[in-house]
Amino acid sequence: MSTAEEWLAGASIDPSVSALRPDYRALLIVAEGLRPGPGDARSEELLAEAEAKACDPEEHPHVAEWREAFRAFGAKPKRTRPSVDALLRRAGEGLPRIDRLTDLYNAVSVSHVVPLGGEDLDHYAGPLRLTRADGTEPFELMSGGEPVVENPRPGEVVWRDDAGVTCRRWNWRQCVRTRLTTRTTRAVFILDALGAMDDAALEAAGRDLADALEVPTATRVLRA
Known part of the structure; x- marks a missing residue:
């Protein structure tokens, strides 16, 4: 098994994506020894804080840039919203409570x-x-409680590994194979930034996530 640093060193951005958004950066955080399970007092506290200060997605420049990025590869952002856009729209009625690790990163995403x-x-x-x-x-996804295999559209921006697509439309929907569960102890977290979010703001989000996870982490910034 490779070390976190070795695995991170193999991550890459294809030139076709760089041409689409040369301002794009991904902060990758690998965390090991995680404490999985259902939501707890800490994850609930962070979700409540995020709900309280959630911004209007119609007014935020980073959300606007992500909609433009989706349009650039043929997605319709009102139908398939960037992940942070979808979360912010749910904040007023309450963010989803899924499991401890997912709740922690959703709170950081919204904040x-x-x-x-x-x-x-x-x-x-x-x-x-x-x-x-x-x-x-x-x-790979689930539909009606049954496993289903779909294919992305040609030209769609996707995260993938050797076995297939891990996340469609940049950050829209994750596959079931690599999703976090209540048994996950090793994970990679991907923070997506465009020009409206500078490096300092991206690093601050990464620090807050690492603090919430409460385990040692390894990081790498990928640049388009």
Whole structure:
């Protein structure tokens, strides 16, 4: 098994994505020895704080830039919203409570207005890379309680590994194979930034996530 630093060193952004958004950066955080399980007092506290200070997604420049990024590869952001846009729209009625690790990163996502996802590192096959799909890659999900395999549209921006797509439309929907569960102890967290979010703000979001996870982390910034 590779070390966190070795695995992070293999992550990449395809030039086709760099051409689409040269201002894009991804902060990758690998955390090991995590404490999974259902939500607890700490995750509830952070979610409540995030709900209280959630901004209007219609007024925030980072959300606006993410909608433009989605349009640039053919997605319709009102139908398939960037992840932080979708979360902010739910904050008024209450953010979802899913499990401890997911709740922690959702709270940081809303508080810092940054798309943020978490994946179970023990279910990865090879390195993580951001690319544009050719349309044949498998994407595993559940539909009606049954496992289903779909394919992204050609040209869609996707995160993937050697086994297939781990997240469609940049940060819209994660696959079931690598999603966090109440048994996850090793994970990679991906924070997505465009020009409206500078490096200092991205780093601050990463620090807050690392503090919430309360375990040692390894990090790398990928730049388009």
